[in-house]
Amino acid sequence: MTIAPRRTRREEIIEIAARVFAKTGFRATSLAEVAAEVGVSQPGLLHHFKTKDALILAVLQQRDAEDEEWMAGALDPDDVTLETWVRVIAERNLGQPGLVRLFTLTAAESLDADHPAHEYFSQRHLHSRAALTAIVRRDQEAGRVHTDLDPEVVAIEVLAMMNGLQLFWLSAGDVDLVGLLMAHVRRYRTGAA
Amino acid sequence: MTIAPRRTRREEIIEIAARVFAKTGFRATSLAEVAAEVGVSQPGLLHHFKTKDALILAVLQQRDAEDEEWMAGALDPDDVTLETWVRVIAERNLGQPGLVRLFTLTAAESLDADHPAHEYFSQRHLHSRAALTAIVRRDQEAGRVHTDLDPEVVAIEVLAMMNGLQLFWLSAGDVDLVGLLMAHVRRYRTGAA
DNA sequence: GTCTATAGACAGATAGAC
């Protein structure tokens, strides 16, 4: 007899906190707001996360873990190309503006060295760049991407474009996130104009 | 006999507030922090700006006014090209990481409709896109940029790339902001690979 | 595991003296 996969209160808090932090960021959001959304008292919330800092870190790590799990299901690691990688992420983000906003806002906030997620985002940026560089390099070896391009440059360009377009997309609503990204990425293709 | 251009207290406050808001953003920064840096009491600061909201708006508008004035001196409006426009802005930003951070952080914060600068940044984004689109269109007419590209798409791509690269540049320090931007923009050139 | 109560610090804004 299997036990039904019941969502723990901790998981529930993380999910709701992600939504609330996405609106006003970490620093300007009070634990009381999160607690009210969850339906517990504010000290009740602190029973599950000792400090506010611990909560935002748990939120970010949980989201990364879910993304990683989802990516593993959506893409065969041996078969990832720059174009498939970008498409899969962009299409997923399209349906989750709240999460995009959480990361856009928290990444900017965390530029401050005193921010609890400062180190987290520094590492995240470096890790993203390295991971995408590896994908680009393999595309070049397979003849899919121009070999006279520096793979590290392509990687940072693509990531910058994703972040930058997301800000406009969140701001305006007339932005074709997936279309613009794919059009951009196609220009790295061998044989592109 | 000319009167020496004396900096008013109001201007001094705006300049210092820009620096303080750049570190922790608008919402998480207290008026007391700004006042302490200026060297006045917190009510003394509110004598010059009735509310905190009024202060951030004054800061942003002042910075825009200074940028516009500086641009007018650096570029002949009849002679601006995509490449010169991007180079001039990127090289200026290189020497003002604090201001770049102020706009990066405040733009993200202001995605919230309740933020005092929400409308300001919405308009700013639209205005930037329109202005750069016009420059690209003129480049196309002069044969400097591929005519099979949509000028609105080029404009939003370039702005997204600028914003995105600035975030990495602020985060990591190993990012060649000007070099990466110019390399990107050159790909729109007629005759580019 | 969740609550009430509260400590202790800090917020933005106002009143009124000088």
Add this chain to the structure above:
DNA sequence: GTCTATCTGTCTATAGAC
């Protein structure tokens, strides 16, 4: 134009009952 004093509200975190 700048100050001190203060109002009123909010914040994170803790203590301790149930």
